[in-house]
Amino acid sequence: MSFSGPSVGTGGRAARRAFEFGRTYVVKPKGKHQATIVWLHGLGDNGSSWSQLLETLPLPNIKWICPTSPAQPLTLFGGFPTTAWFDVSDLSEDAHQDEEGMDASAAHVLSLLSTEPPNIKLGVGGFSMGAATALYSASCFTHGKFGNGNAYSTHLDAVVGLSGWLPCAKDLSNKIEGEEAANRASSLPILLCHGKADDVVRFRFGEKSAQKLSSTGFKNLTFKAYDSLGHYTIPEEMDEVCSWLTSKLELEGKL
Numbered sequence: 001m002s003f004s005g006p007s008v009g010t011g012g013r014a015a016r017r018a019f020e021f022g023r024t025y026v027v028k029p030k031g032k033h034q035a036t037i038v039w040l041h042g043l044g045d046n047g048s049s050w051s052q053l054l055e056t057l058p059l060p061n062i063k064w065i066c067p068t069s070p071a072q073p074l075t076l077f078g079g080f081p082t083t084a085w086f087d088v089s090d091l092s093e094d095a096h097q098d099e100e101g102m103d104a105s106a107a108h109v110l111s112l113l114s115t116e117p118p119n120i121k122l123g124v125g126g127f128s129m130g131a132a133t134a135l136y137s138a139s140c141f142t143h144g145k146f147g148n149g150n151a152y153s154t155h156l157d158a159v160v161g162l163s164g165w166l167p168c169a170k171d172l173s174n175k176i177e178g179e180e181a182a183n184r185a186s187s188l189p190i191l192l193c194h195g196k197a198d199d200v201v202r203f204r205f206g207e208k209s210a211q212k213l214s215s216t217g218f219k220n221l222t223f224k225a226y227d228s229l230g231h232y233t234i235p236e237e238m239d240e241v242c243s244w245l246t247s248k249l250e251l252e253g254k255l
Helices: 047-054 099-113 129-143 169-175 179-187 203-215 235-248
Strands: 025-027 035-040 062-066 071-074 080-083 121-127 158-162 190-195 221-226
Touching: 025 047, 035 047, 035 099, 035 129, 035 158, 047 062, 099 121, 099 129, 121 129, 129 158, 129 169, 129 179, 129 190, 158 235, 169 203, 190 203, 190 235, 203 221, 221 235
Parallel strands: 035 062, 035 121, 121 158, 158 190, 190 221
Antiparallel strands: 025 062, 071 080
């Protein structure tokens, strides 16, 4: 799988697309429930594989919700259907941005978080395309609404992106105009991790995304680079995720 190469035009879509999300997997907290995080898988994957990994982490206070994206034709694959949170042709800022697909996935994340108790801290994270969707959700939260204008009604306390990129980067500065949006952006904790040996979502995309977020007012951002890491995760990276979440969400860490 590669995110480079020639773009394939999708043509005009007059009708609204139907998005049918797959199975959702839930990892219940082993201790006192203090936070809920929706975790989004990468392209061609499903919620099951990440739920199995997240269950092994020493984070007893977190409930993990791992949904499965719709199966849809992907322009990158010449229209071949696969599980994807939105359509993508390539990762450049000038590429077509499937805002309709991103809105649908961000709204699905919102619906999964909306039924959590009021005293629970909420977050969204993901890997690769899941990380891109998490960052799009972060931009909707700071803006106070989705790309289609519908209200984004839930507070986010943490965002994690592994081996991902920032979609709709050109529009980001417009989304945090005004004092309220700027305050949400500056206070939202974001952790981005990326491997320098990533041959799928190149390191430069992750680094550029972090720079764009920082320069646009996301001041509570941490960017971690891993020299030999490819397009996968390693224990060292997950240890960083665990310590960062424990700190930012002020988790007790007790069973």
